[in-house]
Amino acid sequence: MSEPLRILIVDDEAPARERLREILADCSADVPSRVVGEAAGGVQALALIPDCQAQLALVDIHMPGMSGIEFARHLQVLENPPGVIFVTAHDQYAVQAFEVNAIDYLLKPVRRARLTAALARFAGSGGPEREQLARADPGPRRYFSSAERGRVHLIPVQEVLFLKAELKYVTVHTREREFLIEDSLNQIEQESGGRFVRVHRNCLVAADLIRGAERLRAGADDEEGGQWAVRLEGYAEPISVSRRQWSVIKPLVKR
DSSP states (O other): OOSOEEEEEEOSOHHHHHHHHHHHHHHTTTSOEEEEEEESSHHHHHHHHHHHOOSEEEEESOOSSSOHHHHHHHHTTSSSOOEEEEEESOGGGHHHHHHTTOSEEEESSOOHHHHHHHHHHGGGOOOOOHHHHHHHOOSOOSEEEEEETTEEEEEEGGGEEEEEEETTEEEEEESSOEEEEOOOHHHHHHHTTTSEEEEETTEEEEGGGEEEEEEOOTTOOBTTTBSEEEEETTOOSOEEEOHHHHHHHGGGOOO
């Protein structure tokens, strides 16, 4: 490798970040590298990615606010995301990390020989894929992510009013604006734990924001739209409910 490998360290514990710096320095004779950034959490790390141009991220799995696996999922919206090596003190995640095709998995305390081997493998390894990361971390996520001008824009899940599938993308609607994401409605529905409910084939709404329902005008009863629509807090337009889904949505309507 002609140029030193550009590395971002992501760990909520400062001593752990410092140890990784020291071991990387010890490995430099075998695999030249340069630490181009440090972050104490996933949100901070995502903000650093565009400017630090990291090729590889050493990421702790257990971090408050955003797990290392969720961080890796958000990276996948970028055109050329950095590779990922998971680092953790919890060895029960070893199998999980390998299953998602992480470049490698390191157990704390990290040893020089293991880190050297992991860095040496980087050039010939592929990074984790979106679907594999979703399977490894099936719980509800805290954010959706959208790529905007080479940056990852995080959309807090609690700010989402509804999501609508349109062609190959899903449009996420908040009170302020819309975002395009590449997740599937089925995946979002399955992992949301009931936070989002399906009103028709291509739309999920935030269940706790349903504030009422109304009948559609005469003649609006088509196969997809049905006869009813729901009103959401923070959104002016009614959202139609299919006949098939009305029995599911009706108990959620706040009268």
